[in-house]
Amino acid sequence: MIDGARPSISKFGLGFLAHDVWNPVLNQFGAASFLFGTALTSLVALALAAPLSMGIALFLTELAPKWIQAPVTALVETLAAIPSVVIGLWGILVLGPVLRNDIEPGLHSALGWIPLFGQPQTGSNMFTAVIVLTIMILPIVSSISRELFLGVPNELKEGALGLGVTRWEMVRGVMFPYARGGVAAAMILGLGRAVGEAIAVTQVIGGFVGIQWNLFNAGDTLASRIAAEYQGAVSNLQVASLIYLALILLVFSLIVNIVAQVIVRRVARKQGLTR
């Protein structure tokens, strides 16, 4: 890959990372806007998916009666099996218009002082991509968390409840800390999935080059740019630059994974757990 990216690397060097122009006509390429778009969409998607997944996992392990558990678990896991291109299509046809017409104006008027919720622009925008990504990482994070919560020993839960604390206090004080390392890892796995997702994002994100915080505007990510342009690349330098993007994506994912492992180890050591 380094080989394939060489023309671009030698022309732009590491400045590629900081450069936010992407212009095949003028042969000007830079990764900054895609790096930014990737980080922004994945992090916001994770921020949405994390509490939702925790909620689903807790509901399934602690609250739901048995007859609800099985179908809901199956449903969540089926969500993981939907091809991303289908979710992307749904994003274009259904989700995009709904968000654009009904949700974004409301969010803008209520939370417009946050740069993320600017003036709604196109139907294909980063917010649609965020929601699509949220839906895509929800199953993996919630099903791993569910397993982790199920793994909390009953004795520990009884030990807490035996003190006369409520179920929620037990969940917060005992179940969360016990499952913390694993849940953090699940989140980062979800983040990795969001970072690497190409097709569905390409379909809904709008393909805008430039760094801007407004989620309701179009944007682009590393993976999505590669998927969208590789076939139609017009120059060797463009191809090389796309491969350079892929290289960055690869390094980025590796870092994410390493961070995940470090977190898991540190938490495990802190708890003195060997199990």
Add this chain to the structure above:
Amino acid sequence: MTVESQPSVSLETAIKVETRRQPMPPRERLEQIFDIQDLDAIYGSKAAVKGVTMEVYKNLVTAIIGPSGCGKSTFIRCLNRMNDLIPGFRMNGSIRFQGEDITASSVDPVAVRRTIGMVFQRPNPFPKSIYDNVAWGLRVLGMKDNLDERVERALTQAALWDEVKDRLKASGLSLSGGQQQRLCIARAIAVEPDVVLMDEPASALDPIATQAIEQLMHDLKSEYSFVIVTHNMQQAARVADMTAFFSISTGGEGQRWGELVEYDATEKIFTNPSDQRTEDYVTGRFG
């Protein structure tokens, strides 16, 4: 789990052990803390315990003994509504705790467990530091004033303070089994319950750790009331003032359930039981 064949206790040993205990005050001077009337404990359609009627007295150690499967654990877990966590469990009859029927559905089990603490068969410290194992319950329950003092007091009462005072930040799981169980006792008494229920607290421990736990029950019963389930008769003879013997009854269609056979002063149960089944059990002829 519990081994079916119990170590036999000869009447002589039982009596010898007896003499270590202080004499019990006369019954009429005892204050009643639980008044249990005709209690059935039922899982689904299967009764685990039927028709238990007994009183538990304040500031005594009350032991529940009996063969495996006689429902003694189920019974003790009724006393703080711990069985509520098991789907399909229900109770008939009543358990009056300080006058209030805690089996009523209007009673909040969380409030019940707040005043009736529990120590479990296997030590189950939280994956937190030794300090936080004790302090967590205090914090959650709003007893945050003098936290350090409260933690120290609970650990001292549980006879663990001297062993852990220099490493309160270490994980509770780094302790030995016996220390872990004492940590769990400290955790339970830190929140100042009225009663501490102990479900075979020493069954996973070595004799020295067992002795430490028996000693602390003895030392603390002026402040708390203890109900202890044990499959170890010597233990009951050593620590308990009152002893209840549960046994298994069988009915038609292969039904089996636990029931209370005899409940009396420990001395009487071990030396001069009224029921033949009790005598067979305590002398090791059965069970």
